[in-house]
Amino acid sequence: MDIKITEEMDNLLKDNGIKKEEIQEIVDNAESNGTKLKARDGDLSIAKGVSDNVTMYAIYSPSELVDAYAHKMSILGLTGGELHDIASDDESEWECTKCGEIALERNVDMTYMGVTRPGPGLVCPKCSEFYISSGVAKTLKTAESILEEKRA
Numbered sequence: 315m316d317i318k319i320t321e322e323m324d325n326l327l328k329d330n331g332i333k334k335e336e337i338q339e340i341v342d343n344a345e346s347n348g349t350k351l352k353a354r355d356g357d358l359s360i361a362k363g364v365s366d367n368v369t370m371y372a373i374y375s376p377s378e379l380v381d382a383y384a385h386k387m388s389i390l391g392l393t394g395g396e397l398h399d400i401a402s403d404d405e406s407e408w409e410c411t412k413c414g415e416i417a418l419e420r421n422v423d424m425t426y427m428g429v430t431r432p433g434p435g436l437v438c439p440k441c442s443e444f445y446i447s448s449g450v451a452k453t454l455k456t457a458e459s460i461l462e463e464k465r466a
């Protein structure tokens with residue numbers, strides 16, 4: 315599907331250093347192989363793509379791009395290892411399209427410039443695919459800047 319990118323979204327992409335073609339590719343991949351989260355209530359999807367140590371995300375409706383963001387931290391896996399003790403209150407507003415499972419809100423270990431910290435992620439209990447929400451990505455961006463300044 316050809317995703318519509320409004321001028322406002324185009325500016326957001328530029329601010330985040332994301333190319334339109336990259337967003338289109340992320341959406342195409344997600345739509346063809348089902349590796350995405352879909353809102354349980356509504357028609358939004360979250361898809362991601364990884365390139366050059368950056369993970370990019372696109373949130374989109376069937377017609378247009380709604381949000382886009384990226385983080386440089388890489389996700390190592392679930393904090394504390396395997397998924398266990400699944401409680402219903404861990405359920406997020408999102409569902410894995412490929413597995414039909416409700417994504418869980420779980421901490422994942424994220425690493426950047428030698429520092430590893432847990433942070434909230436969205437995890438499919440079946441395929442263990444991880445996603446980061448827009449709000450968390452903002453926090454990560456701040457953390458990344460602090461680490462980059464320390465190194466400089």
Ligand SMILES: [Zn+2]
Nearest residue numbers: 410413438441
């Ligand atoms: Zn899944």
